[in-house]
């Protein structure tokens with residue numbers, strides 16, 4: 001008899017875990033309250049970034065090579081490669097902090113960031129105002145995961161593998177019994193349960209609510225004026241991270257618009273709350289970028305949207321065993337997508353082999369090296 005697994009949530013974490021469990025021979029059923037891809041989920045937008053630059057979070061920097069290896073394994077099976085390599089341009093108005101930590105960590109691990117001076121920045125990137133840039137480096141590796149396309153690709157791959165995705169809302173989780181109660185009153189059970197409910201998870205798992213909170217993040221999509229449109233089309237991702245604030249810009253790759261957003265966590269709000277974005281919220285994002293992107297007010301604002309994600313106080317992932325045969329995947333905040341395929345493969349291995357669970361938790365929190373065997377065959 002095949003072992004059965006229930007996965008709650010069809011975001012990147014739930015779908016990747018369902019894929020990995022199916023590869024390991026489990027019969028998998030995914031329960032999702034919305035359509036897939038779910039535009040209300042943290043995973044669904046044009047893009048999500050992947051890069052080695054990670055400040056002093058060396059544990060996450062060291063997960064990037066296995067993360068790439070996991071994506072390549074998934075893309076090879078799916079027969080699609082929804083990824084655009086852009087490279088990374090990191091900038092800061094002051095020399096210390098995140099950019100200095102990133103440079104030191106990258107150099108220490110042999111990733112060799114290339115320092116850039118103001119004149120080089122002005123010549124290479126005509127859309128930037130180099131005045132006020134105190135520190136900058138470029139890395140050729142890094143790029144854009146086409147997130148919505150990846151989620152749709154995974155859903156199609158799971159259908160081919162015979163994995164069921166059932167549209168239903170879960171109202172309760174019994175981690176001890178590996179069961180879900182659904183809104184129509186049915187209780188569904190399996191040999192193993194993985195809860196990957198994104199910003200809704202703290203509602204279902206009271207213990208998690210003290211550690212992880214949902215926040216509402218705003219992004220703004222822009223069309224650059226004709227004079228710099230071509231330069232943007234070949235631009236690296238831009239990470240402008242100061243000591244207290246900053247923004248990121250995703251270049252307009254593969255027919256998607258230029259997008260900017262920020263790194264500040266918003267207030268805790270209900271992920272079922274209003275998604276409309278006010279003019280003041282758009283202005284708050286533009287204000288962060290105005291000093292760095294030349295003539296920003298000549299860019300056309302195409303749209304803006306709000307997206308919820310789930311934040312742990314130190315932005316560490318919460319990947320833990322919560323019952324004899326149950327796991328939770330949470331706290332992925334603004335940096336989880338890049339690790340989707342990797343987390344899925346890792347959790348599936350720990351579902352198969354409970355001895356891996358404590359090491360998985362510490363590694364996913366960015367604190368330790370992976371336990372032996374967890375990433376077997378996944379080194380890039």
Ligand SMILES: Cc1cc2nc3c(=O)[nH]c(=O)nc-3n(C[C@H](O)[C@H](O)[C@H](O)COP(=O)(O)OP(=O)(O)OC[C@H]3O[C@@H](n4cnc5c(N)ncnc54)[C@H](O)[C@@H]3O)c2cc1C
Nearest residue numbers: 009011012013033041042043049170198332335336337338
């Ligand atoms: C604006 C923004 C920018 C980001 N940028 C990056 C980036 O550049 N790089 C990066 O790596 N990461 C980035 N992230 C973070 C990344 O997108 C998330 O960490 C990741 O997508 C989380 O995936 P998930 O599967 O945990 O959650 P989700 O995608 O939210 O999936 C959870 C799913 O569970 C379902 N669900 C919840 N409760 C129930 C229930 N009771 N019953 C049934 N279904 C339920 C939901 O409907 C949802 O579809 C960004 C996030 C945002 C919002």
